[in-house]
Amino acid sequence: MKIVEQLARVPLFVGLTDEQFEQLAMIVTDQDFRRGQVIFYDGDEGVGFYVVLSGRVKICKVSSDGKEQILHLTGPGETFAEVAVFAGTGYPATAIALEKSRILFVPKTAFVELIQANPSLAMNMMASLAKRLRRFSTMIENLSLREVPGRLAAHLLFLSDQAGGADQLELDMAKAQLASLLGTIPETLSRILQRLSSNSLISVQGPLITILDRHGLEDLAVGELRLE
Amino acid sequence: MKIVEQLARVPLFVGLTDEQFEQLAMIVTDQDFRRGQVIFYDGDEGVGFYVVLSGRVKICKVSSDGKEQILHLTGPGETFAEVAVFAGTGYPATAIALEKSRILFVPKTAFVELIQANPSLAMNMMASLAKRLRRFSTMIENLSLREVPGRLAAHLLFLSDQAGGADQLELDMAKAQLASLLGTIPETLSRILQRLSSNSLISVQGPLITILDRHGLEDLAVGELRLE
DNA sequence: CGCTGCGTTGAGCTTCTTCAACGATCGTGG
């Protein structure tokens, strides 16, 4: 598929004129990454940002003893590392492809010119940054104020909302990844899923989860319910 | 002091023309808050953002059982709640004045017009959002990957950096506030300060802290050092 | 003087992690 067509499907770029899409297409490059391949490391000089065309990428922090916390998972049409364009140098986290992925790179300097000449692009960018700030806020809230069962409950409800409120949902990532996203480890996640199950809040079959007691999950998410 | 003069000292607004300052001054209102007074609650309809003229404001999340996590502390010249202007409705956290404060309110709709007509203002705003995203990233990293001693060590080093690398520093907030900022409780913070002291990393006299072993603190911050 | 906010200390307990082992699944190469 032509680059321009793919650009047109990226939410950040909606509202650009054809001419601007052409300009954008001129400055970007694309690249394939294998599963597990590092796109950049935390602290690397930040020379631009990225757009996922296909595949999935995790943005994460890694501690000196190898534990990781996923900040963000991106899929097709989503962007990451925009922060590097606007503040500081150095990427704020590490980006790793979770599967074979095609990624677009947008160099910083050329993009800054584009955005300065285009208020609607700037507005999109601010909306995107603001949305991520929101997500980070709730992430901080969850890590600090909720225990793992509450975080998990909140996440399941979030997934259900995204699926239009369905009670059946399929985890879109490995459980080890989910654990890292929730700020815990696979063992603990496994046990908590078990506990939610035996409390009849959900039922689990592999990556398929059925919400049995939505109200109970909501109570759990806000800390109003204690598990057996 | 005239509003326009105060606006000129806000980093977000650097680079505006005199005319734009006048426009801005037309749309803002200012208001005084007492110590402890709530400026807005998490989830309140977000109709604009704020600039601290004097005093201090904490932005925090509060759990149902009353625990709080401070996301951000603002002082004179700093802004908060910009997120509400660009994404979603509803403030993402609660804002409370820590002391008698004079706060400027900038209504959303008028500001959006201003920013669309002014690329440099937009760039400032994106830089501000990006900077906050960075801080939130490290906050998530700290909460998830570091234990309290490591978070405290990192924070003390950060304060020292801000003070130009001085070894003597004074906590600019109550210890209970610091605890909430670090994602812990006053009791734990007190004990950890004690431990850092008896490990000869710092010495503590009330809100005055002296760094005795900077290298040790750095090791602690990255998890390379275990306390006795 | 008494009150209130703040900080500290102690004891007990909950939650989560660590470490180790094991089963299942899947893709690959022999």
Next chain:
DNA sequence: CCACGATCGTTGAAGAAGCTCAACGCAGCG
């Protein structure tokens, strides 16, 4: 086609970190 290794998920037992609850000291201030 089967065997193998790798990845992933689960389970158990033990330990560490931090929280809860309660009590107390201390300063500032009405």
